[in-house]
Amino acid sequence: MEVTKITLFGGYGKDGSAEKVKEFSMEVGDIVSIVGPTGCGKTTLINDIELFANQNTPSGRRVSINGEPVPEDFIFDPANHPIALISQHTNFLSDLPVEEFLAIHATVRGAQDVESIVGETLDFANELTGEAIMKDIAMTELSGGQTRSLLIADAVVIGNAPIILLDEIENAGIHRTKALELLKRYKKIFVFVTHDPCIALMSDFRIVMQNGAMQQLITTQPEEKKVAGKMKQIDDMMLDFRQIIRSGDELSESIFNESFKVLTF
Amino acid sequence: MKLVIFAGPPTCGKTTVIRQVLKRMAAREIKTAYLKIDVLYADDDILVKKEFGIPVKKIYSGELCPDHCNVVVLDEAVEWAERSGASYLFVETAGLCLRCSPYVENSLGIVVLEATSGMNLPRKIGPMLTLADICVITKIDLISQAEREVFRYRVLESAKKITVVESNALYGIGIDPIVKQILKTPEVEFPMYLRGNPPVGTCTICVGKKEIGAKNHFGVLRTLEQEIFYVGE
Numbered sequence: 001m002e003v004t005k006i007t008l009f010g011g012y013g014k015d016g017s018a019e020k021v022k023e024f025s026m027e028v029g030d031i032v033s034i035v036g037p038t039g040c041g042k043t044t045l046i047n048d049i050e051l052f053a054n055q056n057t058p059s060g061r062r063v064s065i066n067g068e069p070v071p072e073d074f075i076f077d078p079a080n081h082p083i084a085l086i087s088q089h090t091n092f093l094s095d096l097p098v099e100e101f102l103a104i105h106a107t108v109r110g111a112q113d114v115e116s117i118v119g120e121t122l123d124f125a126n127e128l129t130g131e132a133i134m135k136d137i138a139m140t141e142l143s144g145g146q147t148r149s150l151l152i153a154d155a156v157v158i159g160n161a162p163i164i165l166l167d168e169i170e171n172a173g174i175h176r177t178k179a180l181e182l183l184k185r186y187k188k189i190f191v192f193v194t195h196d197p198c199i200a201l202m203s204d205f206r207i208v209m210q211n212g213a214m215q216q217l218i219t220t221q222p223e224e225k226k227v228a229g230k231m232k233q234i235d236d237m238m239l240d241f242r243q244i245i246r247s248g249d250e251l252s253e254s255i256f257n258e259s260f261k262v263l264t265f
Numbered sequence: 266m267k268l269v270i271f272a273g274p275p276t277c278g279k280t281t282v283i284r285q286v287l288k289r290m291a292a293r294e295i296k297t298a299y300l301k302i303d304v305l306y307a308d309d310d311i312l313v314k315k316e317f318g319i320p321v322k323k324i325y326s327g328e329l330c331p332d333h334c335n336v337v338v339l340d341e342a343v344e345w346a347e348r349s350g351a352s353y354l355f356v357e358t359a360g361l362c363l364r365c366s367p368y369v370e371n372s373l374g375i376v377v378l379e380a381t382s383g384m385n386l387p388r389k390i391g392p393m394l395t396l397a398d399i400c401v402i403t404k405i406d407l408i409s410q411a412e413r414e415v416f417r418y419r420v421l422e423s424a425k426k427i428t429v430v431e432s433n434a435l436y437g438i439g440i441d442p443i444v445k446q447i448l449k450t451p452e453v454e455f456p457m458y459l460r461g462n463p464p465v466g467t468c469t470i471c472v473g474k475k476e477i478g479a480k481n482h483f484g485v486l487r488t489l490e491q492e493i494f495y496v497g498e
Contacts, residue, residue, distance in 0.1 A: 047406075051438055058436065085410055094412045095383050105411050108418045154411045 003082045003162040004028055004066055006189060008049060011060030013213025014041070021207065021214035026189045028162065031180075033192045033200040036209030042193045043088070045209065046165040049191065050085040059212070079108050083163040084155030088171065090144035098122075098142070098150070099135035106158050117158060125153035127182060128174045130246070145174050152179060156186055163189045170196040177202075177235060198235050201228035230265050237263070266343050268453045270335075270356045272367050272393050273377035278403035279357050280309045281434040282377055282443070287317050289444045290353065298351035300324070300342050302331045302358040309357065320349035328471065332360040335367045336459065343453060353447070364464035366392035369457045373450040375399045375443070380408045380416055380431075387419040392461045395424045399446055401439075402431045467497075 005027045010019035026032055034042045044059060052070040053061045063070060065082070073080050094101055102118045111117045118135075126132045128149040133142060142150065148169070155164055164183070169192060170176045180202060183190055192199050200206050201224050208216040220228070237259050244251050273279045283299070290297045298320040301310045310323040322345065326334035335358050346354035358367045368374030376397040378386060381404050387394060394400060400420050405413055417429050428446065432439030467484040479486045483497040 056441075057438065079414055081410075087406075087409060089407075089409055092412060093381050093383070093408050094415065095385070096415075101384075101411075101415060104415045104418060108414050151409055151411065159411070 007064045009062040013211050019213040021217050031190045031203045033194050033203040033206040035200050040209040041212035042209050050083050084159045084161035085165045086151045088167045090147050092139035094139045121153045121157040125149040149174050165191045167193045198231050233263050266453050267353045267450045268372035270367050271375045272358050272360045277377050277379040279377045285434050285437045285440040296351045297353040298346035300356045330361050331358045332365050332367045363391050366396045366461050368396050368460045371451050371454045377401045379404045387423045396460045399428045405431045406433045
């Protein structure tokens with residue numbers, strides 16, 4: 001079955017009152033952000049989506065796919081699972097070497113050419129990391145950023161899931177706007193849990209959470225899109241500064257001031 | 266009487282899974298008795314009694330391994346459960362040496378494994394996994410989705426026909442499919458038989474021989490190079 005739309009029906013917040021957002025749908029190509037202060041229930045919300053909540057989780061939420069109840073084989077066989085959740089975990093517990101692990105995962109997912117898909121996954125991951133991931137290294141030895149990068153690459157390339165949930169992609173030092181650009185090449189539904197204004201405004205719409213409940217659904221208007229473009233320039237500038245410092249150079253006042261001149265606003 | 270045997274390494278989450286299942290048994294008004302078999306210490310029977318008010322019993326295997334203890338007492342346990350008016354008996358056992366498995370014919374065997382225990386666990390635990398009907402994988406919230414899929418693959422590689430259920434038992438997620446299978450369990454038949462073959466070998470350590478080295482022991486022995494030989498009558 002091809003997934004084209006996923007719908008979430010609201011449940012209850014931490015105080016037991018009904019959520020203000022009663023229902024929202026995401027379609028292929030949509031980018032959605034979930035925002036709100038720490039502890040407001042953002043991660044719980046994406047966990048509900050990933051588990052295909054059917055009023056059987058503490059929030060009482062419900063999920064439907066293409067307007068229908070979720071098929072059983074989606075729930076019981078993770079290889080048929082249309083959702084990939086990139087959690088906040090920054091370490092693997094698997095004790096296998098990277099290449100072997102990816103090869104098994106690709107086999108589970110029914111890949112025809114395991115070797116090339118593993119290669120593509122590593123290439124994708126290495127576009128996001130600082131130092132490249134070696135294929136013979138144990139998964140447990142990867143750094144936080146390498147782990148997150150590999151998780152994203154694995155979900156998109158090997159998992160090839162139509163719905164991808166990413167929990168705070170901005171953590172762990174990966175290049176997040178680069179990640180967003182790479183991800184956009186794939187026709188999928190992306191849901192970002194984020195504290196990053198840049199990611200939030202680059203989304204098509206955002207859910208605002210408070211006290212365990214969905215409070216507002218805000219569609220990003222053209223004016224905010226324009227702001228997002230300006231913000232990205234500032235973000236890129238900060239990344240340039242980061243790169244200068246990471247590579248052992250010094251950040252002089254003249255380089256700093258020059259950087260501002262490039263801004264187009 | 267219907268018999269459900271839960272096995273799994275220590276701290277894998279057996280009791281948490283059982284408590285979630287018991288909640289659903291209680292909601293269906295099915296009376297269940299609970300037997301806990303452990304080696305040295307357990308207080309789950311008290312917690313289960315307090316939470317569900319059902320008949321509970323605990324036995325310490327002490328000088329026996331828990332699976333061995335299970336074989337010795339299970340017929341009496343079924344009779345006890347019957348007398349206490351239950352229609353199901355849940356047995357929880359911490360089988361330890363991995364040579365045998367506690368499941369008997371005409372019962373439901375459930376092995377509980379934690380997802381965090383490494384990709385080679387399914388290859389290491391033998392009949393406890395391969396002779397079970399259901400494998401419940403717990404603590405799935407602690408690993409990535411990719412790792413979950415690979416772990417599941419490794420389970421199915423060792424036990425091809427097993428039903429795999431992934432669960433985050435703390436939140437009661439993934440429990441309903443277990444209950445569904447439990448409700449289909451047939452009546453237990455006497456005499457009861459173990460599903461698998463018991464291991465060949467007598468444990469001389471179990472009978473109290475502390476000396477190190479094959480020359481001090483009897484039964485099926487071996488050298489470091491895996492040459493197997495027999496000493497005894």
